Amino acid sequence: MTQAIQTEEKQVFRLPDVLADTATHFCPGCHHGIVHRLLADVLDQLGVVQDTICVASVGCSVFIYNYLLLDTVESPHGRAAAVATGVKRANPENVVFTYQGDGDLAAIGLSEIMYAANRGENMTVVFVNNTVYGMTGGQLAPTTMVGQKTTTSQQGRSFETDGAPLKMTEIIAGLPGVYFSARVAVNNVKNIKKAGKILKKGFANQVQHKGFSFVEFLAACPTNWRMTPVEANERVGGEMIDYFPLGIFKDNDNDGL
Amino acid sequence: MKKNDTNLLVKGNEAIALGAVAAGCECYFAYPITPQSEIPELLSESLVEVGGTFVQAESEIAAANMLLGATACGKRAMTSSSSPGIALKQEAISYMAGSQLPGVIVNICRGGPGLGSIDPSQGDYYQTTRGGGHGDYRTLTLAPASCQEAYDLTIRAFDLAFLYRNPVVVLGDAILGQMKEPIKNWKERVVLDGKGLDWSLSGARNREPRLLKSLYLSDGALAGHNRKLQEKYQAMRKECDWEEYRTQDAELIVVAFGSMGRIAKSAVRKLREKNEKVGLFRPISLYPFPEAPLDRLAAQGKGFLTLENNAGQMVDDVRLAIRRHADSGLHCVLPGHLANPDDLLGPIEEAMPAKAG
Amino acid sequence: MYQDVIIAGFGGQGVMLIGNLLAYAAMDQGLECTFMPVYGVEMRGGTANCTVVLSDEEIGSPIVYSPKSLIVMNQPSVDKFQPRLAIGGVLVANTSIIDPGILEQKRLRTFSVPANSIADKLGTAKMANMVMLGAWLEATGCLALESAQGALDRVFSKQNSRLIPLNEKALKQGAEYVRGV
Ligand SMILES: Cc1ncc(C[n+]2csc(CCOP(=O)(O)OP(=O)(O)O)c2C)c(N)n1
Ligand code: SF4
Numbered sequence: 175m176t177q178a179i180q181t182e183e184k185q186v187f188r189l190p191d192v193l194a195d196t197a198t199h200f201c202p203g204c205h206h207g208i209v210h211r212l213l214a215d216v217l218d219q220l221g222v223v224q225d226t227i228c229v230a231s232v233g234c235s236v237f238i239y240n241y242l243l244l245d246t247v248e249s250p251h252g253r254a255a256a257v258a259t260g261v262k263r264a265n266p267e268n269v270v271f272t273y274q275g276d277g278d279l280a281a282i283g284l285s286e287i288m289y290a291a292n293r294g295e296n297m298t299v300v301f302v303n304n305t306v307y308g309m310t311g312g313q314l315a316p317t318t319m320v321g322q323k324t325t326t327s328q329q330g331r332s333f334e335t336d337g338a339p340l341k342m343t344e345i346i347a348g349l350p351g352v353y354f355s356a357r358v359a360v361n362n363v364k365n366i367k368k369a370g371k372i373l374k375k376g377f378a379n380q381v382q383h384k385g386f387s388f389v390e391f392l393a394a395c396p397t398n399w400r401m402t403p404v405e406a407n408e409r410v411g412g413e414m415i416d417y418f419p420l421g422i423f424k425d426n427d428n429d430g431l
Numbered sequence: 432m433k434k435n436d437t438n439l440l441v442k443g444n445e446a447i448a449l450g451a452v453a454a455g456c457e458c459y460f461a462y463p464i465t466p467q468s469e470i471p472e473l474l475s476e477s478l479v480e481v482g483g484t485f486v487q488a489e490s491e492i493a494a495a496n497m498l499l500g501a502t503a504c505g506k507r508a509m510t511s512s513s514s515p516g517i518a519l520k521q522e523a524i525s526y527m528a529g530s531q532l533p534g535v536i537v538n539i540c541r542g543g544p545g546l547g548s549i550d551p552s553q554g555d556y557y558q559t560t561r562g563g564g565h566g567d568y569r570t571l572t573l574a575p576a577s578c579q580e581a582y583d584l585t586i587r588a589f590d591l592a593f594l595y596r597n598p599v600v601v602l603g604d605a606i607l608g609q610m611k612e613p614i615k616n617w618k619e620r621v622v623l624d625g626k627g628l629d630w631s632l633s634g635a636r637n638r639e640p641r642l643l644k645s646l647y648l649s650d651g652a653l654a655g656h657n658r659k660l661q662e663k664y665q666a667m668r669k670e671c672d673w674e675e676y677r678t679q680d681a682e683l684i685v686v687a688f689g690s691m692g693r694i695a696k697s698a699v700r701k702l703r704e705k706n707e708k709v710g711l712f713r714p715i716s717l718y719p720f721p722e723a724p725l726d727r728l729a730a731q732g733k734g735f736l737t738l739e740n741n742a743g744q745m746v747d748d749v750r751l752a753i754r755r756h757a758d759s760g761l762h763c764v765l766p767g768h769l770a771n772p773d774d775l776l777g778p779i780e781e782a783m784p785a786k787a788g
Numbered sequence: 789m790y791q792d793v794i795i796a797g798f799g800g801q802g803v804m805l806i807g808n809l810l811a812y813a814a815m816d817q818g819l820e821c822t823f824m825p826v827y828g829v830e831m832r833g834g835t836a837n838c839t840v841v842l843s844d845e846e847i848g849s850p851i852v853y854s855p856k857s858l859i860v861m862n863q864p865s866v867d868k869f870q871p872r873l874a875i876g877g878v879l880v881a882n883t884s885i886i887d888p889g890i891l892e893q894k895r896l897r898t899f900s901v902p903a904n905s906i907a908d909k910l911g912t913a914k915m916a917n918m919v920m921l922g923a924w925l926e927a928t929g930c931l932a933l934e935s936a937q938g939a940l941d942r943v944f945s946k947q948n949s950r951l952i953p954l955n956e957k958a959l960k961q962g963a964e965y966v967r968g969v
Contacts (some may be wrong), residue, residue, distance in 0.1 A: 185541065190523070209745075212616070212750020223635070223637070224634050224635055224636040224637070225634040226634055227503075227632050227633075229500070230644075236646060239640075239642050239644070243635065243640045244635060244640050245632040245634055245635050245640050245641050245642075246525075246632075246635065246640065246641075246642050246643070246644075247500065247503040247632060247644075248526070248530065248644040249496060249500075249501070249526070249647060250496065250499075250500065250522050250526050252493065253493070253496035253499075253522075253523070254490065254741070256492070256493040256494075256496035256497050257496045257497070257499050257500035257503075258500060259493075259497050259498035259500060260496065260498060260499060260501035260502075260508070261500040261501065261504055261632070262459065262500075263458055263484045263486060263497070263500075263501060264457065264458050264500065264501035264503075264504035264506040264508065265474060265504045265506075265632070267506075267630075268633065268634050269634075272475040275468060285489055285490060285492075285493065286489070286492075286493050286496070287778075288489075289488070291490035294457065300623060303732060307683065335686070378582065384702060424527075438815060438816075440808070440811055440812055440815060440821075440942075454933045476826075521952055590879065600948075606824070606850065609824065609825060610823065610824045610825075610850045611808070611811060611822070611823040611825075612823070612847075613820075613821065613824050613825075614819065614848075658888055690850075693847075693848050693849055693850070694848065694849040694851060696848035696849070697848030697849035698848075699848075700848060744966065769851060770851070771849065771851045771853035772848065772849045772851075772852075772853070772854065773853040774853065
């Protein structure tokens with residue numbers, strides 16, 4: 175009798191339960207899906223899935239509740255930070271986060287995000303910056319790069335008439351009420367790993383009642399950029415990171431992660 | 432203001448704030464605007480004292496969306512403002528109606544359009560009874576005429592909001608907000624923690640996740656949702672509320688709501704002293720509008736005169752209610768003029784059926 | 789029983805305070821009452837007025853165009869409100885400030901009260917408002933003086949409660965002045 179090969183099955187990979195087993199509606203090469211996945215991992219690792227309330231916004235990510243099986247409330251376009259304030263004040267024991275695009279957070283919702291941050295609401299904001307209004311067809315966004323062509327800036331964004339793209343992470347970091355503000359990207363494995371760590375910190379801060387945490391994701395929108403997924407990824411790693419540098423811009427822990 | 436005083440003279444605005452405390456309101460969000468600022472001023476202290484939360488928001492838009500968030504957690508919550516601020520809240524009110532969230536919104540109406548003035552006005556009648564924001568929805572609307580009623584109806588607003596899972600508006604004006612009257616029937620604060628609700632958010636612990644939304648994209652989904660909402664609005668009809676004063680033998684019924692209703696009552700009394708057969712019908716719920724009792728009065732052959740502190744808005748609902756038997760005259764006191772009983776005597780006398788005949 | 793009064797004067801003369809006091813006094817006597825202040829822009833002009841209605845029945849309008857009585861503390865208020873006073877109405881005017889010559893005597897029951905001088909003798913002209921209310925209570929006879937005196941602690945904060953005895957006196961002297969006339 176040949177010796178049986180004794181191998182214990184060891185699971186090295188699993189999908190967190192909070193992630194729905196469903197097909198995605200995002201375009202090929204879209205980064206929203208990667209950010210969703212990181213969120214699922216982080217909530218799972220921190221063991222707070224059953225305590226979490228998601229505040230959805232208006233944009234391509236409005237269907238976040240189809241992918242993350244969490245208690246969720248939809249907010250009007252731009253108002254997620256105000257809705258989340260109401261949720262967190264009503265239920266301080268819950269983990270509360272918003273998930274917002276650049277049009278939602280940095281244009282129509284600029285007032286709401288600035289004031290929630292300035293009050294130091296103990297919540298986490300996940301900000302997905304893809305430099306366009308994705309859902310409505312790729313119009314000029316507050317974060318569109320100077321020179322970038324969009325459906326409403328067909329000659330390219332003009333600094334003279336449209337101003338410069340807003341660097342939200344830096345702006346938020348400048349507010350005294352903010353505990354943590356960082357920018358990450360998910361364009362390669364290294365950056366994804368780093369982004370996961372930083373996002374985890376953004377949620378751990380809340381669990382530890384430390385205050386307002388803001389995490390900006392640089393994201394690709396190949397569809398509205400009129401690029402292939404590969405080209406779009408390259409744009410994030412090149413032009414975008416050049417203008418929107420990655421890193422932690424404010425951390426009251428100062429532990430350098 | 433002395434607390435624990437059973438017989439207390441309070442402004443209408445304060446009555447509303449104290450009503451909210453008694454109703455177990457736990458979260459209140461607001462942005463300052465005259466003539467309702469006593470509400471945030473009082474609640475910033477009184478609500479926090481009893482363990483509630485107050486946030487002075489950066490705008491009315493934010494305040495209304497904070498209300499949306501707090502009600503999503505099943506909490507009794509409120510916001511208040513006056514006309515220009517209420518216009519900004521319409522976005523969130525429409526979302527709350529669509530997501531079936533029980534927010535209470537107080538509008539101490541002032542003169543418009545635009546910045547208008549801080550004078551009393553009933554110019555937001557259409558806005559509040561027709562939904563105010565976008566889409567096919569309705570908000571229950573209660574219109575108090577005295578400080579005691581302001582207190583009682585604020586409490587009722589919370590009850591109705593949760594009964595129907597629907598936004599409820601308490602509509603007053605600067606007269607109600609600023610006048611002082613005794614409150615005699617105080618209620619103990621009762622806080623319902625909302626934990627037993629089968630729709631509110633608290634984290635999906637040992638149950639399926641819950642979703643509060645107003646977006647319905649799949650084929651037929653929105654129609655189904657709207658049908659459900661419309662059925663709910665039909666069911667609300669049983670909440671009709673109104674006051675009748677000397678209508679029984681009246682030949683002319685004066686219809687007026689809120690402050691205008693009580694100013695009209697004084698005019699009716701003066702005319703009764705002159706043996707004019709006139710009575711008052713005061714709608715207390717503006718949505719649902721008390722159509723059936725008006726129809727009943729019309730069937731008795733009475734005449735009607737609608738009095739409003741606007742350019743004529745509620746008169747549409749009066750005419751719809753009585754259309755099978757009668758029509759209504761209209762006398763308007765335009766916002767910017769303060770109505771008083773003496774000025775109403777002439778228009779009412781002229782509308783008496785014998786004279787109008 | 790039904791009585792209404794418009795109380796008018798300059799801001800700072802304590803018009804709102806005696807309006808409140810009257811409403812509390814009425815309430816403590818089991819009457820219905822309303823107190824309606826003018827507010828906001830109208831107040832910025834430096835004048836203030838309020839309307840108080842007292843009744844043993846439910847009150848209709850808290851706003852009155854032709855009142856049954858009037859307490860006026862300055863000249864502009866006479867110009868504005870005297871013509872509106874109902875025939876036979878009670879006019880109580882502070883003639884320390886107002887020229888008695890402009891007061892109608894025939895159509896109205898007019899009481900000229902040198903409220904500032906009376907209050908001065910008590911130590912401070914600030915209490916002219918209380919003198920006026922005391923005079924009005926006597927002139928209309930609609931509430932006992934004691935009911936207003938008893939309600940003083942409802943309108944003065946704890947820190948100012950030491951002022952109550954002097955204000956009681958001012959109310960009394962206003963009433964006595966009218967009784968003596
Ligand atoms: C009040 C209002 N204005 C406009 C819209 C239309 N709208 C829907 S999504 C969107 C912008 C979305 O862009 P972004 O926030 O950048 O998110 P993305 O779709 O790129 O992820 C707009 C303008 C709306 N829903 N509500
Ligand atoms: S349009 Fe852009 S943001 Fe929206 S799903 Fe497609 S790639 Fe993603």
